[in-house]
Amino acid sequence: MLxxxxxxxxxxxxxxxxxxxxxxxxxIDTGENNPAFMASRPRKAPASRRxxxxxxxxxxxxxKETAVDKAYLEDLAPGQVFTSDARxxxxxxAIKRFGGEFxxxxxxxxxxxxxxxxxxxxxxxxxxxxxxxxQLIIQTLPLSGGIIGSGVDELRWPRPVRPGDTLRLHCExxxxxxxxxxxxxxxxxxRMTTLNQNDQPVQTMIANLLAFRRPEQAA
Amino acid sequence: MLxxxxxxxxxxxxxxxxxxxxxxxxxIDTGENNPAFMASRPRKAPASRRxxxxxxxxxxxxxKETAVDKAYLEDLAPGQVFTSDARxxxxxxAIKRFGGEFxxxxxxxxxxxxxxxxxxxxxxxxxxxxxxxxQLIIQTLPLSGGIIGSGVDELRWPRPVRPGDTLRLHCExxxxxxxxxxxxxxxxxxRMTTLNQNDQPVQTMIANLLAFRRPEQAA
Numbered sequence: 001m002l003x004x005x006x007x008x009x010x011x012x013x014x015x016x017x018x019x020x021x022x023x024x025x026x027x028i029d030t031g032e033n034n035p036a037f038m039a040s041r042p043r044k045a046p047a048s049r050r051x052x053x054x055x056x057x058x059x060x061x062x063x064k065e066t067a068v069d070k071a072y073l074e075d076l077a078p079g080q081v082f083t084s085d086a087r088x089x090x091x092x093x094a095i096k097r098f099g100g101e102f103x104x105x106x107x108x109x110x111x112x113x114x115x116x117x118x119x120x121x122x123x124x125x126x127x128x129x130x131x132x133x134x135q136l137i138i139q140t141l142p143l144s145g146g147i148i149g150s151g152v153d154e155l156r157w158p159r160p161v162r163p164g165d166t167l168r169l170h171c172e173x174x175x176x177x178x179x180x181x182x183x184x185x186x187x188x189x190x191r192m193t194t195l196n197q198n199d200q201p202v203q204t205m206i207a208n209l210l211a212f213r214r215p216e217q218a219a
Numbered sequence: 220m221l222x223x224x225x226x227x228x229x230x231x232x233x234x235x236x237x238x239x240x241x242x243x244x245x246x247i248d249t250g251e252n253n254p255a256f257m258a259s260r261p262r263k264a265p266a267s268r269r270x271x272x273x274x275x276x277x278x279x280x281x282x283k284e285t286a287v288d289k290a291y292l293e294d295l296a297p298g299q300v301f302t303s304d305a306r307x308x309x310x311x312x313a314i315k316r317f318g319g320e321f322x323x324x325x326x327x328x329x330x331x332x333x334x335x336x337x338x339x340x341x342x343x344x345x346x347x348x349x350x351x352x353x354q355l356i357i358q359t360l361p362l363s364g365g366i367i368g369s370g371v372d373e374l375r376w377p378r379p380v381r382p383g384d385t386l387r388l389h390c391e392x393x394x395x396x397x398x399x400x401x402x403x404x405x406x407x408x409x410r411m412t413t414l415n416q417n418d419q420p421v422q423t424m425i426a427n428l429l430a431f432r433r434p435e436q437a438a
Binding site for chain 2: 126127132153154
């Protein structure tokens with residue numbers, strides 16, 4: 001397991017170089033084929049970074065396509081990387097709506113009032129960032145049986161999400177464990193980094209997820 | 220710092236006995252004075268548990284009232300306990316609305332479809348539970364400057380939140396650290412347990428929060 005300091009210094013550019021581009025197996029409609037939709041929103045990220053391949057080392061016991069479409073416990077191994085093709089754009093109204101319902105503090109509610117606070121500007125609640133990350137996890141991690149988490153370690157918000165930010169997700173499998181008590185499944189630990197349009201981490205965490213064994217091999 | 224196992228075995232009943240009841244310094248309107256409102260919702264918790272005192276050991280350098288109304292770094296010490304007077308009732312519509320927006324998986328969207336899934340019933344997203352807990356934290360922890368978190372450790376969901384559940388919060392300060400770089404504030408680590416109406420933990424975490432030093436003592 002990497003230390004927190006190491007995780008903060010991952011060079012995502014280098015990580016991309018290591019994994020040769022594969023065909024897009026998890027393409028999500030980001031609206032990029034809709035000129036009117038795209039014209040209505042600023043895009044700071046360069047065009048070459050608009051889409052990201054799913055990079056996955058060879059999986060055991062199944063074809064590459066099966067592994068990526070529906071990954072069972074046996075298909076997962078440390079070092080596998082999944083990055084979101086999808087992106088999530090955050091706007092001020094969404095920040096205020098989430099803040100008003102769940103985290104009603106001035107820096108999540110009003111640009112004007114936020115100026116005289118610690119943050120000096122409107123920022124998203126950290127729990128809004130986790131919820132937006134969950135949207136991206138579902139679109140990014142192809143676990144059979146869906147995304148079922150038992151917990152999270154080392155959740156950090158190194159910088160806040162601001163109105164206009166565009167978020168994407170980088171996931172790396174760091175551990176896979178079979179369950180001794182329940183032969184039908186195991187646990188996969190995934191380091192997840194949510195990045196803004198400037199490739200700066202806005203959230204890092206290690207998620208513990210349930211992974212199901214391929215049914216015919218379950219006891 | 221307690222281990223995770225120890226934290227799971229805290230006896231909240233005993234903790235209540237240890238701290239003699241204090242006047243309610245953080246009374247939140249739970250609607251209990253509105254008979255029509257109260258009649259419209261089931262309350263499974265016994266009447267004796269409807270309200271919970273804020274139990275706080277003597278604070279240094281300030282009156283008890285100041286400490287509870289607006290706690291600065293100097294007022295906080297390991298062992299201090301804060302419990303929510305407020306309660307949050309979760310209903311199926313809210314679970315589906317949050318799930319539809321942030322965690323669109325069958326067990327968060329439909330009672331019928333959920334029956335054939337791992338959970339076998341409609342349950343709230345874990346990130347919905349964190350967001351609901353944030354509501355309770357704001358009502359419970361009287362930190363001057365508000366609730367500003369840099370991160371969370373050991374976030375766990377030992378059981379899901381279900382429609383009809385009523386949530387409350389138990390917080391215990393486990394560490395207080397001054398900042399060497401920034402004399403105006405420090406960090407407080409708080410073990411937070413979100414409990415349902417049967418006193419079962421639905422979420423546990425250790426939150427790292429910013430605590431400001433009392434202004435006249437800041438450098």
